Amino acid sequence: MKKRIVIFASGSGTNAENIIKYFQRTQFAEVVLILSNKKDAKVLERSEVLDIKAISFTKQELFSEEGVLKILKDAKPDLIVLAGFLLKFPEQILKEFPNKVINIHPALLPKYGGKGMYGNFVHEAVVKNNETETGITIHYVNENYDEGAIIFQQKVKLSKTETAETVAEKIHELEYEWFPKIIEEVLREKTSTHNHSFEGGEL
Numbered sequence: 278m279k280k281r282i283v284i285f286a287s288g289s290g291t292n293a294e295n296i297i298k299y300f301q302r303t304q305f306a307e308v309v310l311i312l313s314n315k316k317d318a319k320v321l322e323r324s325e326v327l328d329i330k331a332i333s334f335t336k337q338e339l340f341s342e343e344g345v346l347k348i349l350k351d352a353k354p355d356l357i358v359l360a361g362f363l364l365k366f367p368e369q370i371l372k373e374f375p376n377k378v379i380n381i382h383p384a385l386l387p388k389y390g391g392k393g394m395y396g397n398f399v400h401e402a403v404v405k406n407n408e409t410e411t412g413i414t415i416h417y418v419n420e421n422y423d424e425g426a427i428i429f430q431q432k433v434k435l436s437k438t439e440t441a442e443t444v445a446e447k448i449h450e451l452e453y454e455w456f457p458k459i460i461e462e463v464l465r466e467k468t469s470t471h472n473h474s475f476e477g478g479e480l
């Protein structure tokens with residue numbers, strides 16, 4: 278039986294598409310559903326092209342017992358992946374799926390995390406503060422923004438001439454390379470009795 282992945286996304290869905298294609302090349306797991314809080318999100322179009330079921334929902338449905346929670350119970354995911362999902366994740370879903378929800382953040386947490394720190398806002402802050410490195414953080418989701426246990430981090434060095442756009446490109450490369458691999462690692466860890474720790478290096 279393939280492991281089942283559900284992805285939440287709010288925007289264009291490039292990470293979601295990358296994850297879908299990665300697992301389409303394996304027999305281990307598959308993306309069974311895409312969920313978005315925006316009915317005009319590009320990720321829904323990408324899902325249709327890739328023949329993956331996709332559903333949009335309202336904020337009210339996200340926090341309703343009969344809304345997204347019911348959809349997830351029916352989907353029976355082994356892992357829920359937030360890939361550019363901008364709303365705070367409901368505690369009732371976290372309680373129903375303990376240690377089964379992970380997120381990717383475009384910075385090295387705990388730096389540049391918290392409410393409002395997403396996408397270009399993060400990269401602009403990194404450039405403004407003249408950081409010499411940044412990176413990605415993949416972490417479990419808890420009831421607070423960007424505060425769940427860290428699973429994996431990967432760094433990239435920055436030059437003095439970086440802009441938010443060039444930083445974004447470097448971060449996207451890291452996301453595309455590492456996010457699917459770490460999703461697979463997390464799923465494999467959950468199916469094995471061995472504990473495994475992830476360590477990020479520098480590129």
